[in-house]
Structures are given as C-alpha cells and as structure tokens.
Amino acid sequence: MTKPTMKEMLERRILILDGAMGTMIQQADLGPEDFGGDELDGCNEMLVLTRPDVIQGIHEAYLEAGADILETNTFGATAVVLAEYDIPEKAREINLAAARIARAAADKFSTADKPRYVAGALGPTTKTLSVTGGVTFDQLVEDYYEQTVALIEGGVDAILLETSQDTLNVKAGTIGIHKAFESTGITLPLMISGTIEPMGTTLAGQNIESFYISLEHMNPISIGLNCATGPEFMRDHIRSLAGIAHSAVSCYPNAGLPDENGNYHESPASLAKKIADFAEQGWLNIAGGCCGTTPAHIRALAETLENYAPRKKMGEHPPAVSGIETVYIEEDNRPIMIGERTNISGSRKFKRLIKEEKFDEASEIARAQVKNGAHVIDINLQDTDIDEAYAVHKFIPEVVKKIKVPLMLDSTYDHIIELGLKYSQGKAIINSINLEDGETKFEKILPLIHRYGAAVVCILIDERGQAVSREAKMEVATRSYELLTEKYGMNPEDIIFDPNMFPVGSGDPQYIGSAVETIEGIRMIKAKYPKAKTILGLSNISFGLPDAGREVLNSVYLYHTTKAGLDYAIVNTEKLERYASIPEDERRLAEELIFNTNDD
Ligand code: HCS
Structure with missing residues (x-):
C-alpha cells in the first residue's frame, strides 16, 4: 500500500512536527571528539557523520513521542555556515547522511495509520542579505541548491525552510530549492517557517502579513512560525496568518523565552495547552516544538492535539504588494500613490545625485516622497550616462533601509529588473511589459514574476504602437490579459494595465480627445476585468x-480617472492638490482640456 501524501494527511488531522534538535544535542553531554575534533566542536551537523547514533536516538525519541514529521539535522548544513568551521565542502555529504538517518528512523516507525514523514531542514544561515550582509543572493541560491539536492537524494518527503528572519534569504532559498527540483526531476512539498522576534517583526523588519504576501507565489504546502519565543508571543501572528494564508499553517514555538542562562522553562503540559488553544480557534494544521522542547513536549502535544480538528477554511486577503510593509489595493484606498521622483528621467536632482554616487542623499528623495504620501516608490536608474546595474546595486540596498513601502522596479532591461528583485524583500511591482515586440517582453519578465513574486505593469502597446482610442486600448488589454492569465499563468490581481496618456496640455492636435479616451478606457477595462488593476x-x-x-491639470485628471476606476497613480506626491481645493475657474479650464469641451 502506498503511503498517503503529506497533503492528504493534512486534510485528516493536525500533523505533529518533532521538537528541538540543537538544544537536545547540547544536553547530550558530548565532547569535542564526538564532533570530530576541537575545531569542529559545536558543529551539530557533523554528528550525522561522527555520531549518527546520537542523531538517530533523538529522531527515534521524537517518533516514539508521536511526531508525524521529523526534521533532518541539517539546520546549519549550508556551505556558507559550514565554512565557519572550514568544512564547506562537506555540505553534500552531511545533508545526504542526515536525510538517510531520518529516513530510516521514520520508515522504522511508519504504519498505515500513522505514516511518518521527513522534512529536509534548511536554516536561515548565519548571514542575512538585508541585515548583516556578508553573502550574496546568488551564493545563497547555490548553497541552498546544493543542500536540497543532497536532501532529496537522501530521501526526504518535503523541504522545510525554517527560522526565516529575512525574506530575501527565503527567496534565495526557494529559488535554490526549485533549481534542485528541476535538476533532480523530483518536486517535493515546500514548507516555510518564519521567525518573528518579540518586537513583532522578523529580524529584517517584516510583520507576518508582509512575510506571507512576499512568499505566497511559492505556493508552499505550509507556512508558519517557529523559534524566538514561546507560544503566547505567536498568538496574534498565527491568528493573522490563519486569516490570510491559502496554505496549511504551522506553529512550533520554543519552550518559552530562555532565561539569562539560556534555559527554557515552559513545561510539556503548559506548551501543549497553549498550542491547543490555537487549534481550538481553528488556526492550525501542523504543530511541534523548537528550541528547549523535548520528546516529553512532543508527547504532550500529540496527545492533546488528537482531540482537535485541523484548520479547514483557507485564508484570503485583498490584492496586495509589499515592501517591509504591505499595501492592500482596495476600493476604499484607491488610487495607490507611487512616488515618481526617484526616476532619473523625471528628476534632474535625482539624476545628479546618482551620477555623483551620492546614494544616501538620493534615497532621501524616496523618503520625502513617502513622507508626503507615496505608498510605493518607482525606481528608474536607466540613463545613457549611468551604469544602471551598478546604480541598482548601490542605490536599492540603501533605499530599502530608509523606506518600508513596496518598490516599483522600472527598467526596459530584464537583467536590471532581476537585479532589483534580488534586493527587494517584498513583492515588488515590475514596470513594465508590453506587446510592442510581440511576446518578447512577456517571455523575459514572466519567469521573474514566478520566481521572485511580483505584480507587473502592462502598457497597452502592441506591434502597431500605443493604443489611443478606447476601443484600441480594450483590444490590447484583452489580448494581454488572455495571454498573461492563460499562457503565462499570472494571477489577474497582479496585472496592472497602463492605458497610456498623452500630453493634452501641449496643444498638439494629435492628442486632442485622448484624455477622455484614457478615462473611458479605464472604465471599460475595469468593467471587463474587475480583478485586474489600472495605473x-x-x-x-x-x-x-x-x-x-x-499641478492643477494633474490633480483634476487624477480626480476623473479615479472616478473611472484608476487603482495606481505615478505622481510627485509633494505636488498634488486636492480636487476640492482647486479654484473653480482653474478646475474648469483643466476640465475643458481633458474633456475637449472648449469650442473657442
Ligand atoms: N530545527 C532546529 C531549529 C533551530 S531554530 C533545531 O535545532 O531544532
């Protein structure tokens, strides 16, 4: 008989994950010789080679206690971490051995009623891309790739990225994991577990909602929280997550906050009771323990949670983009304002600062835009005078330290967009794609959207040029929408149509009437594709x-396009007037231009 899949089991009951590994090893009274010598003392991962009996013993104790899912002893078995012990080349060997030990233990205890699973554990490493630096995105991708390949070869059932403190590390991790799925031809369920510090965010600053929104595109089988705190600090975050997540929700806290000596005091009964309360609320699908927990905690948990049904109702949330913070795109907060001053072609001052490599000062412009109401920042560093890749590499890490809003990455080059995505913890907006050159842009950018998670601006241009009339706009929108949703697998909520605008203020006769066409184009697009957005x-x-x-014309036009359904506006937030506060005669003049009603 074949074993039910983890997904099937998750439908039936709350699955029990094992407890701590690191703190169990600390308690095992081992000496340097057990780790392979003085230089390797404390390298827990080495034990799968030097003392496999110890690791096997811990696994079996958790299985006896009732764990459904074992984690491999590979938390720090990433080359970048092993390099701290001068053994990066051992990554493959360690991961392979760890997976085999856990696999054998799980199989020994597996029965038809209670199948046991092995999750290959990937820790956060000792470096965070957003906070400490000291590692590159691409290096992490490679290290996680190597680790995952070995775990798969060792026979794990799932991959678990845990104790995640920086979503950029997770993104590198998921890209490495998918690369491993491709190269081995074996795709496994992906589990993601973040760590929220007692102050309420990850180390890199995101709250649980932003963490989820930034990773939703990975379609994990489960997402949840572990480590840092005991269960009570997780309560609000688990509730929020259960409310928005489309996947299973997991929770494996520490046995309370450690005291000054690093000891944990939450008893098995008390931990089980607190986690059972989450289950009672219908928030949980997977539960277990992190640092300080023991087989006794897992036994108490397994016995208690037997009496609770798993979370059944999947969560939902409005369309969203994220930076460190999330912006929901909803009827009552339209239009989302996108600050335009960090665009080289629109701001001479910004261009000068970037050219002079004054990245810190340049990022102050972004901050000023946010201070004046921008919900998102457009970043365009493309100019013939500037090395765009270098500028992205220097400017974006600087700007994300200063602002928490989502980024809009604006470039005509896909490699520049990808570089920007490697610095964006959140779910950014890519600006832009179009059908000017057939599907070339779609083909280049859509893989990035799936890999990193992003929304995208789709300008209504095709092989014939910019769509001007409302009918032409609708025609290009229809073709783009069908291609993007059906052929390229895009979520309609992440498509943002830019229906084109022309400078009616210039007096050029070819633009007369075009402002109304854009207003009506927006209305038609929103009527036909209510899930898609406009900009x-x-x-x-x-x-x-x-x-x-x-300023007057911009503000009046914003008013009318918003009434027609506009979702996003790229603006200089420092120079917008409220429609109601514009003197009537000026407003009328602007409206005559927009609606082309001046007969003189
Ligand atoms: N699975 C790891 C998590 C540490 S935060 C351990 O040691 O239990």
Whole structure:
C-alpha cells in the first residue's frame, strides 16, 4: 500500500512536527571528539557523520513521542555556515547522511495509520542579505541548491525552510530549492517557517502579513512560525496568518523565552495547552516544538492535539504588494500613490545625485516622497550616462533601509529588473511589459514574476504602437490579459494595465480627445476585468505646461480617472492638490482640456 501524501494527511488531522534538535544535542553531554575534533566542536551537523547514533536516538525519541514529521539535522548544513568551521565542502555529504538517518528512523516507525514523514531542514544561515550582509543572493541560491539536492537524494518527503528572519534569504532559498527540483526531476512539498522576534517583526523588519504576501507565489504546502519565543508571543501572528494564508499553517514555538542562562522553562503540559488553544480557534494544521522542547513536549502535544480538528477554511486577503510593509489595493484606498521622483528621467536632482554616487542623499528623495504620501516608490536608474546595474546595486540596498513601502522596479532591461528583485524583500511591482515586440517582453519578465513574486505593469502597446482610442486600448488589454492569465499563468490581481496618456496640455492636435479616451478606457477595462488593476503616469498629461498649470491639470485628471476606476497613480506626491481645493475657474479650464469641451 502506498503511503498517503503529506497533503492528504493534512486534510485528516493536525500533523505533529518533532521538537528541538540543537538544544537536545547540547544536553547530550558530548565532547569535542564526538564532533570530530576541537575545531569542529559545536558543529551539530557533523554528528550525522561522527555520531549518527546520537542523531538517530533523538529522531527515534521524537517518533516514539508521536511526531508525524521529523526534521533532518541539517539546520546549519549550508556551505556558507559550514565554512565557519572550514568544512564547506562537506555540505553534500552531511545533508545526504542526515536525510538517510531520518529516513530510516521514520520508515522504522511508519504504519498505515500513522505514516511518518521527513522534512529536509534548511536554516536561515548565519548571514542575512538585508541585515548583516556578508553573502550574496546568488551564493545563497547555490548553497541552498546544493543542500536540497543532497536532501532529496537522501530521501526526504518535503523541504522545510525554517527560522526565516529575512525574506530575501527565503527567496534565495526557494529559488535554490526549485533549481534542485528541476535538476533532480523530483518536486517535493515546500514548507516555510518564519521567525518573528518579540518586537513583532522578523529580524529584517517584516510583520507576518508582509512575510506571507512576499512568499505566497511559492505556493508552499505550509507556512508558519517557529523559534524566538514561546507560544503566547505567536498568538496574534498565527491568528493573522490563519486569516490570510491559502496554505496549511504551522506553529512550533520554543519552550518559552530562555532565561539569562539560556534555559527554557515552559513545561510539556503548559506548551501543549497553549498550542491547543490555537487549534481550538481553528488556526492550525501542523504543530511541534523548537528550541528547549523535548520528546516529553512532543508527547504532550500529540496527545492533546488528537482531540482537535485541523484548520479547514483557507485564508484570503485583498490584492496586495509589499515592501517591509504591505499595501492592500482596495476600493476604499484607491488610487495607490507611487512616488515618481526617484526616476532619473523625471528628476534632474535625482539624476545628479546618482551620477555623483551620492546614494544616501538620493534615497532621501524616496523618503520625502513617502513622507508626503507615496505608498510605493518607482525606481528608474536607466540613463545613457549611468551604469544602471551598478546604480541598482548601490542605490536599492540603501533605499530599502530608509523606506518600508513596496518598490516599483522600472527598467526596459530584464537583467536590471532581476537585479532589483534580488534586493527587494517584498513583492515588488515590475514596470513594465508590453506587446510592442510581440511576446518578447512577456517571455523575459514572466519567469521573474514566478520566481521572485511580483505584480507587473502592462502598457497597452502592441506591434502597431500605443493604443489611443478606447476601443484600441480594450483590444490590447484583452489580448494581454488572455495571454498573461492563460499562457503565462499570472494571477489577474497582479496585472496592472497602463492605458497610456498623452500630453493634452501641449496643444498638439494629435492628442486632442485622448484624455477622455484614457478615462473611458479605464472604465471599460475595469468593467471587463474587475480583478485586474489600472495605473497612469499622471504627469504625462500636463507635459509642456508651466508648473502651476501642471499641478492643477494633474490633480483634476487624477480626480476623473479615479472616478473611472484608476487603482495606481505615478505622481510627485509633494505636488498634488486636492480636487476640492482647486479654484473653480482653474478646475474648469483643466476640465475643458481633458474633456475637449472648449469650442473657442
Ligand atoms: N530545527 C532546529 C531549529 C533551530 S531554530 C533545531 O535545532 O531544532
């Protein structure tokens, strides 16, 4: 008889994950010789080679206690961590051995009623891309890839990225994991577990919602929290996660907060009771223990949770993008304002600062935009005078230290977009794709969207040029939408149509009437594709007018396009006026231009 899959078992009951490994090893009274010598003392992962009996013993104790899922002893078996012991080359051997030990133990205890699973554990490493640095995104991808390949070859049932403190590390991890799935031809369920510090966010600053929104595209079988705290600190976060996650929710806290000597005091009964309360609320699918927990904790948990049903109702949330913080795109907060001043082609000051490599000062411009109401920041560093890749590499890490809002990455080059994504913890917006050159742009950018998670601006341009009339806009939107959702597998909520705007303020006769076409184009797109979003680069409309006139025209146009359903506006947030506060005669003049109603 074949074993039910983990997914099938998750439908039936709350699955019990094992307890701590690291703190169990600490208690095992081992000496340097057990780890392979003085230099390797404390390298827990080495024990799968030097003292496999110890690791096997811990696994079996957890299985006896009732664990359904074992974690391999590979938390720090990533080359970048093993390099601290001068043994990076041992990564493959250690992961392979660890997976085999856990596999054998799980199989020994597995029965038809209670199948046991092995999750290959990948820790966060000792370096975070967003906080400590000291490692590159690409290096982490390679290290996680190597680790995952060996775990798969050793026979694990799932891959678990745990104690995740920085979503950028997780993104590198998931990319490495998928690369391993491709190269081995074996795709396993992906489990993700974040760590929220007592102050309420990950080390890299995200709360649980942003963490989830940034990783949702990976479609994990489970997502949850472990480590850092005991269960009570996790309560609000687990509740939030259960409310939004489409996947199973996991929770494996420490046995309380450690005291000054690093000891944990939450008793098995008390831990089980607190976690059972989460189950009672219907929030849980997987539960277990992290640092300080023992087989006694897992036994208490398994016995208690037997009486509770797993979370059944999947969560939901409004369409969203994220940086360190999340922005939901909802009817009552439209339009989302995107600060445009960090665009080289739109701001001379910004361009000068980037050219002079004053990245810190340049990022102050982003901060000013946010201070004045921007919910997202557009970043465009493309210019013939500038090395764009270098500027992205220097500027984006600087700017994400200063602002928490999502990024809009604006470039015509896919390799530049990808570079930007490697610095974006959150779910960014890519600006932009179009059908100008057939599907070339779609083919280049869509893989990035699936790999890193992002929304995308789709400009309504095709092989014939920019769509001007409302009918032409609709035609290109329809073709783009069908391709993106059906052929390229995009979530409709992440498609943002830019229906084009022309400078009606310039007086150029070819643009007369185009502002109304854009308003009506937005209305038609929103009616046909209510899930898709719309965006405009607002200042285009007033191009060629004196500054004061520009502000009025921009603001009046924003008012009318918002009424038509506009979701995002790229603006200079420092220079927007409220429609109601614009003097009536100025407003009328602007409306005559927009609606082309001046007969003079
Ligand atoms: N699975 C790891 C997590 C440490 S945070 C351990 O040691 O139990």
